[in-house]
Amino acid sequence: MASPPQLSAIKDARVLMVGAGGIGCELLKTLALSGFRDIHIIDMDTIEVSNLNRQFLFRQKHVGQSKAKVARDAVLRFRPNISITPYHANVKDPDFNVDFFKQFNVVLNGLDNLDARRHVNRLCLAADVPLVESGTTGFLGQVTIHLKGKTECYECQPKPAPKSYPVCTITSTPSKFVHCIVWAKDLLFAKLFGDKAQDNDLNVRSGNASTSDHTDDVFERRTDEDIEEYGRRIYDHVFGYNIEVALSNEETWKNRNRPRPIYSKDVLPERPINQNGNMDGASATDNPSSVSAMASLGMKNPQEIWSLMENSKIFLEALKLFFGKRDKEIGNLSFDKDDQLAVEFVTSAANIRASSFGIPLHSLFESKGMAGNIVHAVATTNAIIAGLIVIEAIKVLQKDAKNYRMTYCLEHPSKKMLLMPVEPYEPNKSCYVCSETPLTLEINTHQSTLRDFVDKIVKAKLGMNLPLIMHGSALLYEVGDDLEEDMVANYAANLEKVMSELPSPVTSGTLLTVEDLQQELTCNINVKHRDEFDEEKEPDGMVLSGWTQAPAVEKKDENHVGNGVGTSKNMPTNAEQVEMNEDLEIVPADVEIPAEKKRKLSEISNNDGLGTSRGAAETNSHSKVEELDDDDDVVFICDGDSDTIKRKKLH
Amino acid sequence: MDGEELTQQETELYDRQIRVWGVDAQRRLSKANVLVCGMTGTVAEFCKNIVLAGVGSVTLVDDGVVTEEALSANFLIPPDESVYKGRTLAELCCDSLKEFNSMVRVSVEKGDISSFRVDFFSKFDVVVISSCSLATKKLINEKCRRLLRRVAFYIVDCRDSCGEIFVDLQSYKYTKKKVDEAVEFELKYPSFEEAITTPWRKLPRKTAKLYFAMRVIEKFEEAEGRNPAETSLLDLPGVLKKRKELCEAESLNESQIPDSLLERLVVGTQEFPPVCAVIGGILGQEVIKVISGKGDPLKNFFFFDAFDGKGIIEDISNPDAAS
Numbered sequence: 011m012a013s014p015p016q017l018s019a020i021k022d023a024r025v026l027m028v029g030a031g032g033i034g035c036e037l038l039k040t041l042a043l044s045g046f047r048d049i050h051i052i053d054m055d056t057i058e059v060s061n062l063n064r065q066f067l068f069r070q071k072h073v074g075q076s077k078a079k080v081a082r083d084a085v086l087r088f089r090p091n092i093s094i095t096p097y098h099a100n101v102k103d104p105d106f107n108v109d110f111f112k113q114f115n116v117v118l119n120g121l122d123n124l125d126a127r128r129h130v131n132r133l134c135l136a137a138d139v140p141l142v143e144s145g146t147t148g149f150l151g152q153v154t155i156h157l158k159g160k161t162e163c164y165e166c167q168p169k170p171a172p173k174s175y176p177v178c179t180i181t182s183t184p185s186k187f188v189h190c191i192v193w194a195k196d197l198l199f200a201k202l203f204g205d206k207a208q209d210n211d212l213n214v215r216s217g218n219a220s221t222s223d224h225t226d227d228v229f230e231r232r233t234d235e236d237i238e239e240y241g242r243r244i245y246d247h248v249f250g251y252n253i254e255v256a257l258s259n260e261e262t263w264k265n266r267n268r269p270r271p272i273y274s275k276d277v278l279p280e281r282p283i284n285q286n287g288n289m290d291g292a293s294a295t296d297n298p299s300s301v302s303a304m305a306s307l308g309m310k311n312p313q314e315i316w317s318l319m320e321n322s323k324i325f326l327e328a329l330k331l332f333f334g335k336r337d338k339e340i341g342n343l344s345f346d347k348d349d350q351l352a353v354e355f356v357t358s359a360a361n362i363r364a365s366s367f368g369i370p371l372h373s374l375f376e377s378k379g380m381a382g383n384i385v386h387a388v389a390t391t392n393a394i395i396a397g398l399i400v401i402e403a404i405k406v407l408q409k410d411a412k413n414y415r416m417t418y419c420l421e422h423p424s425k426k427m428l429l430m431p432v433e434p435y436e437p438n439k440s441c442y443v444c445s446e447t448p449l450t451l452e453i454n455t456h457q458s459t460l461r462d463f464v465d466k467i468v469k470a471k472l473g474m475n476l477p478l479i480m481h482g483s484a485l486l487y488e489v490g491d492d493l494e495e496d497m498v499a500n501y502a503a504n505l506e507k508v509m510s511e512l513p514s515p516v517t518s519g520t521l522l523t524v525e526d527l528q529q530e531l532t533c534n535i536n537v538k539h540r541d542e543f544d545e546e547k548e549p550d551g552m553v554l555s556g557w558t559q560a561p562a563v564e565k566k567d568e569n570h571v572g573n574g575v576g577t578s579k580n581m582p583t584n585a586e587q588v589e590m591n592e593d594l595e596i597v598p599a600d601v602e603i604p605a606e607k608k609r610k611l612s613e614i615s616n617n618d619g620l621g622t623s624r625g626a627a628e629t630n631s632h633s634k635v636e637e638l639d640d641d642d643d644v645v646f647i648c649d650g651d652s653d654t655i656k657r658k659k660l661h
Numbered sequence: 662m663d664g665e666e667l668t669q670q671e672t673e674l675y676d677r678q679i680r681v682w683g684v685d686a687q688r689r690l691s692k693a694n695v696l697v698c699g700m701t702g703t704v705a706e707f708c709k710n711i712v713l714a715g716v717g718s719v720t721l722v723d724d725g726v727v728t729e730e731a732l733s734a735n736f737l738i739p740p741d742e743s744v745y746k747g748r749t750l751a752e753l754c755c756d757s758l759k760e761f762n763s764m765v766r767v768s769v770e771k772g773d774i775s776s777f778r779v780d781f782f783s784k785f786d787v788v789v790i791s792s793c794s795l796a797t798k799k800l801i802n803e804k805c806r807r808l809l810r811r812v813a814f815y816i817v818d819c820r821d822s823c824g825e826i827f828v829d830l831q832s833y834k835y836t837k838k839k840v841d842e843a844v845e846f847e848l849k850y851p852s853f854e855e856a857i858t859t860p861w862r863k864l865p866r867k868t869a870k871l872y873f874a875m876r877v878i879e880k881f882e883e884a885e886g887r888n889p890a891e892t893s894l895l896d897l898p899g900v901l902k903k904r905k906e907l908c909e910a911e912s913l914n915e916s917q918i919p920d921s922l923l924e925r926l927v928v929g930t931q932e933f934p935p936v937c938a939v940i941g942g943i944l945g946q947e948v949i950k951v952i953s954g955k956g957d958p959l960k961n962f963f964f965f966d967a968f969d970g971k972g973i974i975e976d977i978s979n980p981d982a983a984s
């Protein structure tokens with residue numbers, strides 16, 4: 011039970027929750043039980059089956075409905091007299107502006123993606139509303155607290171950038187299964203079923219073709235070409251012919267294992283045995299979304315690792331089903347982890363490619379995790395984290411600053427602790443979000459266009475939503491609904507111009523101002539011209555610095571961020587930094603592997619003088635008698651990372 | 662793999678957690694039977710967690726009726742008299758839990774747990790009790806220990822902003838991968854009685870103060886013949902006297918059990934929902950670990966106090982009593 015002063019702070023508070031997912035469901039329940047009476051909750055997502063194992067406010071019958079609304083109704087069943095206001099919307103919608111945020115006493119995040127977290131961080135700073143931020147992965151989680159000017163903001167420490175892969179690793183020299191997944195998903199799937207007009211590295215490959223068989227676009231199905239023939243032609247082209255072409259470049263294979271070209275006739279009988287049965291099996295239902303190659307081939311177990319032959323059958327079957335049952339969608343499909351047929355296609359294609367390159371094959375279950383960037387989640391961690399969020403929120407409402415804590419939920423105890431509180435840090439004085447430190451951009455001003463700058467820096471690195479770019483008093487670019495037509499045309503023209511040829515030329519020494527009016531964030535950027543960039547290390551062709559490395563949304567997965575699939579890039583920062591599910595690497599279905607990721611945290615903890623054993627705890631013990639509230643926490647020393655600014659404890 | 666596959670429905674529902682603990686663990690979970698006694702807010706949290714995780718069955722014991730306290734931290738009970746009238750806490754919680762996961766069998770066992778015979782407990786893999794007297798805790802623990810097959814035994818209690826978990830796995834063997842190599846571990850657990858009779862002077866100086874404070878309260882309630890959490894501020898002098906008595910007998914400095922902490926425990930008899938969530942979550946995780954055989958289990962006490970935010974594991978066992 012909350013104490014009387016706590017209760018009075020709670021009952022008068024108006025709180026905003028962002029996210030009604032794994033943490034959100036637990037949080038809403040705990041807030042309601044704790045006596046909160048005015049709760050607003052934003053979530054753009056609808057309920058999916060795979061949510062039901064932990065988002066306990068939702069039932070099978072709710073699949074497809076708004077999370078925020080269903081969560082509200084469920085909580086009102088056990089706390090009918092409180093007010094819960096749901097918003098089935100994206101927190102980045104302009105309606106949720108600074109004034110909207112100002113009405114709350116505290117904002118509580120239960121989000122699953124970096125992009126939205128950064129956005130909420132900025133609005134909380136602009137509105138000067140305290141933010142309690144959280145995240146979980148498997149058994150690990152953390153709660154942090156952010157108050158403008160008093161503690162670090164969410165972006166004071168750069169988050170680990172998601173892994174991106176050099177293009178040639180994906181197109182020519184894969185060495186891990188995930189490379190094959192990226193190839194199958196972003197190149198092959200996109201090429202066959204997505205927007206044909208889009209640039210695609212597979213194009214380049216096929217364009218190299220010199221034989222008459224490979225003229226024009228091999229991926230185009232010829233008029234009245236039999237679907238089976240077409241499938242085999244694609245198969246032979248991407249797994250056979252393209253590999254032969256790659257092998258002809260001897261230089262590439264000097265220090266690598268040579269891949270093996272695979273042709274359909276070597277793996278499968280000339281014509282499929284059960285050709286007639288196939289389509290019938292799948293047409294048991296007419297709902298295109300339930301079409302499955304596994305089902306029509308009578309394969310059931312997603313955990314099973316298929317043989318090369320099985321993968322080849324799935325590949326051809328899936329392709330056939332796309333053209334036979336879902337032909338209307340072809341041309342504008344993008345990969346979705348919840349699209350069974352798409353997952354089957356990508357799994358089989360990745361496995362066939364993996365066979366070629368001597369990489370171990372993986373099950374559909376594992377492939378789906380990699381392709382969909384699936385976050386590992388269990389109910390217990392979310393429940394613990396939600397409890398800790400409420401504890402912190404109550405302190406914020408009572409303005410109990412000296413007791414603010416960031417808390418880490420660990421898998422293995424550190425200094426006997428499974429839940430480890432740490433005092434929050436002071437703001438990073440060079441943080442471009444919560445201070446006014448200018449940034450530096452190295453860029454080839456004669457080659458990079460304004461569009462490159464907007465896409466690669468302003469959106470991807472600075473995380474701006476509605477940017478406005480100025481050079482002195484000259485407006486170079488802006489986004490908005492109320493712009494004059496001629497301005498829109500002007501900006502569109504500017505986007506295609508290289509930096510040095512803009513109406514107000516951007517050259518070495520130029521100071522650019524970039525603003526986001528919704529986030530009320532302004533950044534100054536000093537431009538420095540540079541001729542050359544390392545293709546592998548600096549694939550953007552430009553480098554932003556001044557506040558260490560910026561986090562970026564994995565480009566290859568940008569389309570998923572909107573799905574809320576999210577990569578939860580919210581793990582302990584800096585000394586407590588744990589790299590977690592921020593990349594495409596997925597943890598196999600085995601608890602030992604997360605433990606390995608986790609170990610980084612305890613290792614760092616040990617370096618920081620935190621003993622993990624009881625022995626260490628005893629050596630630390632003082633002879634004096636301690637009072638309960640006498641805080642004898644071990645001090646965290648947060649260096650050892652020369653790139654980051656040393657952080658000071660608040661007290 | 663023992664040849665049995667999860668159904669497609671299970672694979673789909675449990676997708677995210679299978680990615681954490683694997684298919685084998687999920688299969689073992691689906692065969693486990695859990696007994697729970699005392700439908701507190703913390704136990705409600707725990708039940709939600711294991712029902713969502715997909716254990717085989719959960720059996721609830723609590724013939725109590727709905728009171729204001731029972732409602733205060735338990736989201737499984739609808740606060741509607743027309744629904745709860747004439748029904749026990751276990752029945753009400755059972756109805757709610759069934760809705761969380763149709764693949765888990767949730768049922769109610771009527772009666773007083775301390776009168777259940779030994780063989781009743783043999784049906785379960787895990788027994789969790791809450792809100793029981795000291796005598797009942799010891800009794801149930803001993804009954805579980807008399808069975809041939811190991812029953813994992815847990816006690817959980819929350820008061821004010823504090824929570825305590827006790828674990829008895831008797832003898833527990835598990836394997837852990839250490840750099841490609843599977844290493845066997847074996848842990849020996851004392852019973853609750855053995856643990857709490859460990860002389861205080863043998864415990865490390867930094868042992869959680871909450872451990873001592875909970876023992877003082879327990880002894881006080883036993884001496885006064887109180888039901889669990891039936892105390893008020895009026896009892897503080899009596900509790901402080903009990904502390905003096907115990908500290909003298911155990912040669913512990915009384916300041917190791919601060920007045921302020923005892924006062925919170927005596928007055929704040931109701932659960933604090935965020936602490937229920939934390940303790941119910943930790944307990945859920947521990948039970949999942951033990952059923953699935955994955956991960957280091959907790960030995961043998963866990964304490965959380967929202968006051969300092971620390972969640973601490975203590976190993977309270979008498980080195981001399983080791984058999």
Ligand SMILES: [Zn+2]
Pocket residue numbers: 162163164165166167437438441442443444445
């Ligand atoms: Zn900052």
